[in-house]
Amino acid sequence: MWEAADLNAWQGRIDEEDGAAGHRWHQIIQAPRTDRPGVCLLGFASDLGVKLNQGRPGAAEGPGVLRxxxxxxxxxxxxxxxxxxxxxxxxxxxxxxxxxxxxxxQRLDDGHFVIGLGGGHEIGWAGFQGMRRWLDRHDPDARVGIINFDAHFDLRKPNPKGTSGTPFRQVADWCRDHGQPFHYACIGISDASNTEALFQFAHDNRVRYLRDLDCLDVHANPFIRRFIGELDYLYVTICLDALPASVAPGVSAPSALGIQPGFLFHCLSEIQRCCQYAHCKWLISDVAELNPRYDLQDRTAKLAARIVWEIDRLQRPEFNGHAS
Structure with missing residues (x-):
């Protein structure tokens, strides 16, 4: 089920004349080490949850194409x-x-910041479980929250099993069963893509959300600041269907409207800034729903890679001292 990384598969341009200053990711990528914390990529090659959610298959190919x-x-x-x-x-x-x-x-135990490469958004339930297992060992009473950039709440009820549409309902159920608060925020929600039942569940469980039409910096900054101010640890997940189909056609469920990439990148920087100010530790992230079968000119893969690159940038020592 788990396959070790093939580092030889990382191939790209080499600018020998520039030495180390000309390096690209394929030249610095390594197998995980325990003596130097950094950013650790972990693929989740799944579209089974997408199929169960009646979406377009193909996201299982996402991690390889994203690399x-x-x-x-x-x-x-x-x-x-x-x-x-x-x-x-x-x-x-x-x-x-x-x-x-x-x-x-395990990678959190090693001191790494984990970025998941999806795969369908069923990665959300897996990522939460991984973070929760680590917290149970190190800080069980911590306040934990999730920010999801998504056109959908992903709060569907498992029927009977989980899918790409159920991950945060599964988190909500876990929190209820374990007497923990459910801290969940969505940015980019489409009124047209979520039923009344999903909005009702969101309201009943105090889910915070920004609609796609309200996704402006002036609204996002206080929204992010208030949410992070209540937390000790944070998980940020990006569903690529939050972005317009014009820039992200290669997803399981393309968006007619979506949020602009520049807004997403602004929000990521604001999240890092608010975490630093509020002493909230941003532990893990992932990028979900890359479906290469439906991509055009690799534009979705390239945008997904730029998102991963940006998250990595925000974890470097000059930003928050997490990676070294």
Whole structure:
């Protein structure tokens, strides 16, 4: 189910004349180490949850294509980036989510910041479980929150099993069963893509959200600041269907409207700034729903890679001292 990283698959341009200052990601990527904290990539090759959610299959191919798009990006400064391989679902989603969660917890134990490469948004339940396992060992009473950039709440009720549309309902159920508050915020919600039942569940469970039409910096900044101010640890997940189909056609469920990439990048910077100010530790992230079968000119893969690159940038020592 878990496959070790093939570092030889990372290929790209080499600018020998520039030495280390000309390095790209394919030249600095390593297998995970325990003596130097850094940013650790972990693939989740799954579209089983998408199929169960009646979406377009193909997201299982996402991690490999995303790595290829990352390989040629510039590696600024001396920082550690690791590849911890890929978890593949096969026909057992629950087992794959558990395997992914186990590796997330291990990499957090090593001091790494984990970025998941999806795969369908069923990665959300797996990522939360991994973070929660680590917290149960180190800080069980901590206040934990999730920010989801998404056109959808992903709060569907499992029927009976989880899908790409249920991850945060599964988190809500876990929080209820364990007497924990459910801190969940969505940015980019589409009124047209969420039923009245989903909005009702969101209201009943105090989910905070920004609609796609309200996604402006002036609204996002206080929204993010208030949410993070109540937390000790944060998980940020980006569903690529939050972005317009014109820039992200290669997803499981394309958006007619969506939020602009520049707004997303502004929000990521604001999240990092608010975490630093509020002493909230941003632990993990992931990028979900990359579906290469429907991409055009690799534009979705390239945008997904730029998002991963930006999250990595925000974890470097000059920003918050997490990675070194």
């Amino acid at each position: 290829s798009a990352l390989a040629n990006l510039a590696a600024h400064n001396d920082h550690a980036v690791y590849d911890d391989g890929t978890v593949r679902t096969g026909d057992d989603l629950d087992a794959a989510q558990s395997a992914y969660a186990e590796r997330v917890g």
